[in-house]
Amino acid sequence: MLARSEKAAQTNAAGASIYAAACASCHESGRPLSFGGVNLGLSTAISSPDPRNLANIVLSGIRSVEGERSPIMPGYAASMNDEQVLALLNYLRARFSDQPAWTDLDKTIADARRRQSAVLQASSGPGPGKASIDPAQRGKP
């Protein structure tokens, strides 16, 4: 039991420092949009029973809408490993919601990352335009 709670505290310390380094500058700055983030205490992604949205937001970020003044948030897939994302998400859940910890969060994160790299591969494929994404073209040289 002791080892377990020590481990939990460690994870949370890791999550807290990741949050302070990567997220707080936007989410606690009071800066306006486009780069100012919402107060995470209001985030439905963090209080949701399903962590998939949050995993996707942190890995992929939020893209601006072309031609509009819209929010922008960077994605962290390239700069955080799964363990770091796990610590961060557990920290966010504990700090910004009054909901119980998510179960199987590690699986959700691994899954979100797999999907994300599938998307990246599809859109950076060879050939002009998006032709390579056409299912009819799949498997052809």
Ligand code: HEC
């Ligand atoms: C460059 C500034 C910036 C950084 C850095 C940043 N964010 Fe964001 N974040 C935003 C903006 C802008 C939005 C969109 C706000 C909106 O839609 O009104 C957003 C939205 C979000 C949302 C969605 C809120 C919701 O439920 O609608 C979450 C969750 C979130 N950020 C978490 C994080 C976490 C975790 C980090 C650190 C790993 C982080 N952000 C780093 C700017 C940032």
